[in-house]
Structure formats: C-alpha cells, structure tokens
Amino acid sequence: xxxxxxxxxxxxxxxxxVSDAVVRVxxxxxxxxxxxxxxxxxxxxxxxxxxxxxxxxxxxxxGQVCKRMAGFRDAARVQDYLDVVGRYIRRLHDVxxxxxxxxxxxxxxxxxxxxxxxxxxxxxxxxxGNAILRSADDRTLCARLDAVLGDCRRVxxxxxxxxxxxxxxxxxxxxxxxxxxDLASPPLLIDVGTPFMRRHGAYEIDIGLFLAPAPPVxxxxxxRLRIVETYLDTFxxxxxxxxxxxxxxxxxxxxxxxxxxxxxxxxxxQSTGSDLGVEPIARAEVxxxxxxxxxLLEFYLKVRRLDRFVRTRIFRRVYPFVLPGPIxx
Numbered sequence: 001x002x003x004x005x006x007x008x009x010x011x012x013x014x015x016x017x018v019s020d021a022v023v024r025v026x027x028x029x030x031x032x033x034x035x036x037x038x039x040x041x042x043x044x045x046x047x048x049x050x051x052x053x054x055x056x057x058x059x060x061x062x063g064q065v066c067k068r069m070a071g072f073r074d075a076a077r078v079q080d081y082l083d084v085v086g087r088y089i090r091r092l093h094d095v096x097x098x099x100x101x102x103x104x105x106x107x108x109x110x111x112x113x114x115x116x117x118x119x120x121x122x123x124x125x126x127x128x129g130n131a132i133l134r135s136a137d138d139r140t141l142c143a144r145l146d147a148v149l150g151d152c153r154r155v156x157x158x159x160x161x162x163x164x165x166x167x168x169x170x171x172x173x174x175x176x177x178x179x180x181x182d183l184a185s186p187p188l189l190i191d192v193g194t195p196f197m198r199r200h201g202a203y204e205i206d207i208g209l210f211l212a213p214a215p216p217v218x219x220x221x222x223x224r225l226r227i228v229e230t231y232l233d234t235f236x237x238x239x240x241x242x243x244x245x246x247x248x249x250x251x252x253x254x255x256x257x258x259x260x261x262x263x264x265x266x267x268x269x270q271s272t273g274s275d276l277g278v279e280p281i282a283r284a285e286v287x288x289x290x291x292x293x294x295x296l297l298e299f300y301l302k303v304r305r306l307d308r309f310v311r312t313r314i315f316r317r318v319y320p321f322v323l324p325g326p327i328x329x
Contacts, residue, residue, distance in 0.1 A: 018103045018119065025060045026117050031109045035322045036312065046322070051297065052210050053193050054322035057122065067118040067193050070320045071212030078106045078114050084204045085118075088195030091168045095158040097151045100178065100188045113320055118193055127181070129174030130252045141257070142264050143183045146272075148172055148245070149265070151187065153273055156238050166204075169196045169235045172245040175252065196235050203232060213321040214300070215307040231296070238276045240289070242269075246281070247290030259283055301327065 029043065038046055038054065047065060048055035056066045072078045082104055089099050100120050108114045125131055132144050152172045159167040170176070176191035197204040210228045211219040222228060234240045242265055249258050266280040301323070308319040 018105045022061065022119070023105050023107070025058065026066065026105050026107050027109065029056075029058060029060075030107045030112070030115060035319055036308070038322045049322075049324040050191075050193060051300065052213060052321070054324075061119075063122050064119050065122050067120070068322065069116045069118065069193055069209070070113070070322075071209040072114050072116070073208075075106075075108065075114055077206060078116055080206060081116060081209070082106065084195045084197060085192060087166070087204070088168060088197050089192055091158075091163070091166065091197065092155065092170070092189065092192075094163075095154045095168075097155060097170065098186045098188050099192055100190045102192055112318065115320070120190060123178045123188075123190070127179045129177040129179065129187075132179060133174050133249065133252050133254055133257065138260065140183070141261070144174070144177075144179050144187070145261060145264065146268065147179070147187045148174065148177055149242075149268055149273060151189070152238075152241060152245075153276060156236075156241075156276060159236075164199070166197060166199045167236065168198075169241065171196070171235055172241055173248040174245070175248070196232065198236070203229065213304045213307065213323075215303055215310065218303045218307075227296075239278045239281070242278065243281060243286055243289045244293070246286045247293065250287075250290045251294070258286055262286060298327075 034040060038044060043059050045057045046054060047057050052071060054068050056068060058066060089102065092099050103119045105117045105119060106114060107117060129144060132141060152170060155169055170189060171191055176189060177187040178190055179187050195205050207228050211222055234244055246258055246261060249255055262281055262283050269278050269280065304323055308323060311317045311319045
C-alpha cells in the first residue's frame with residue numbers, strides 16, 4: 001500500500017505529501033517496534049497518547065510528529081479510514097477551521113496488521129493549548145479560549161445545513177489546538193486522527209477501531225451498550241462539548257482556573273454564542289461530568305492492559321497497541 005497525501009475524495013489541500021524515504025523509515029520503525037517498550041533503543045520518543053493512538057517523535061524524522069493508529073483488520077479498513085479523515089479535514093477547512101498540515105502513511109509489515117501513521121510538523125510546545133492553560137495569564141487564556149469557542153461554533157452551526165447529509169464536530173479540549181504568538185491569529189487544530197463525522201446519523205469511522213484494543217467480552221459489551229457512540233455523541237452536543245472542554249482543566253492540573261473560565265464561557269454564550277441555544281453552565285456540572293468521564297476512560301485503560309497481558313503473556317502474541325503508563329486524571 002502506498003503512502004497517501006490524503007488526495008482522495010474530499011481530501012484537503014492542507015496535507016503534506018509523504019516521500020518514499022519517509023515511508024521506508026516508518027516501515028523499518030514499525031517492523032522492529034515493540035509496543036510494550038516503544039522507546040527502546042532511543043530511536044523514538046513518545047510525546048503523547050490518545051485513547052486509541054500514540055504520538056511519536058522519531059530521530060530519523062526530525063521536525064515531524066507521527067501519530068500511530070492501529071486496530072485495522074485489513075487494507076480495506078485502512079483505506080476507509082483514510083477516506084474518512086480526508087473528508088473530515090475538507091469539511092473543517094470548508095467551514096473555516098484551520099487544520100495543521102497532515103499527511104498519511106499506511107504501513108504494512110509482514111506478520112502484523114496494518115497501521116496508519118499521520119504525520120504533522122512538530123510545532124512549538126509553548127503554543128500548545130494545554131501549555132497555555134497551565135502557564136498563560138488570564139487575558140491570554142481567555143483570548144485562546146474565545147478562538148476555540150469560535151471554531152466550535154462554526155462547525156456546530158454548519159451542521160444545521162449539512163452537506164451530503166454529513167455532520168461534523170471537533171474535540172474542543174485546548175490540548176488539541178496550537179496557537180501562534182499573535183493573539184489575532186486563528187488556532188490550528190492538531191487532532192484529526194478521530195474524524196468526528198456522521199452521515200445519516202451513523203458514524204463514518206469504524207467504531208471497531210476503538211474496541212479493538214479491548215478483550216472480546218468488553219468489546220461485545222461496549223457494542224451492545226453503544227458506549228463508543230455515546231462517548232462520541234458528546235462532541236455533537238453544544239453544551240456537552242463545552243462542558244468537556246472545561247472539565248479537561250482537571251486533567252491538565254489547573255482546576256483552579258475552571259471558575260473564571262466557566263464565567264467567561266457563560267458570558268460568551270449570552271453574546272457571540274447565543275445562537276447555539278446553550279443555557280449557562282455551572283461549575284458543579286463540569287466537575288460531575290469530568291469525574292464520570294475519567295472513570296470510564298480509566299476503566300477502558302485497565303481492560304486494555306488486561307488484554308495486553310493475556311495476548312502477550314498467555315498466548316505469546318503481539319499486542320499491537322501502545323498503552324500509556326499511569327495517567328493522572
């Protein structure tokens with residue numbers, strides 16, 4: 001399978017091309033990667049985790065970050081995923097959300113299921129939203145928050161007149177955005193690995209990708225209870241999207257900033273965001289939501305660790321997912 005610059009149907013012109021040399025680096029890395037010890041040998045540094053992904057900085061690819069997505073059963077599922085990501089980036093671009101330049105490299109290694117690496121330029125860490133949350137003054141934080149709220153509003157309002165019966169949203173958490181030093185510059189969305197796209201109400205991304213890292217019994221339970229769909233639905237609900245954004249301040253270690261930003265968001269909802277029809281948010285609601293969300297994600301991480309133990313220690317198979325260590329939630 002060849003590398004893709006996401007030039008398929010609906011793809012965005014914001015994407016980088018992937019050279020054959022880069023594909024060779026990624027294939028060699030994947031061939032020798034031990035997901036249980038991903039940084040072994042000093043070739044790679046883990047710089048972040050998603051719930052079903054891991055983000056690497058490779059010594060051989062200076063100036064880039066590589067988001068590794070696993071859980072694909074075959075090349076056809078990889079192709080479907082690439083198509084959805086391309087459409088998602090195009091949709092965001094069309095409604096005015098700026099997305100960091102993103103390229104895709106599907107990698108197939110003999111004896112392993114295929115994976116996808118999403119490549120993006122490595123940006124200044126001081127401009128990441130969670131760094132700003134932790135250290136910026138109130139004026140700067142509120143300016144950055146307003147920019148993200150504006151992009152969330154654009155996407156949500158566009159859903160009222162969907163194109164091709166497709167609706168989209170974003171994960172508004174500040175850690176998913178990068179900001180230029182100029183307060184007037186628009187933010188860049190860096191998290192496009194989970195394309196929040198629905199058509200006729202059904203998710204376009206294969207829900208099985210989120211379930212693949214878990215034991216079969218948990219997969220069946222989550223499917224029956226529609227746990228993944230319910231979790232993704234959060235980001236299509238304007239109120240819950242904002243509550244989730246604010247609740248993430250707990251995970252980033254700055255719950256002390258929630259009261260002031262709740263007040264700021266409520267003021268925004270009465271003015272610029274009044275067309276979203278969201279009633280004022282209370283601090284207690286943010287705390288309750290985050291507590292429930294954190295417990296679900298912690299449970300999901302525990303069952304993935306259990307599945308890794310069973311697959312690797314009992315059945316002596318490769319567990320293809322990179323899992324984080326202890327997480328402070």
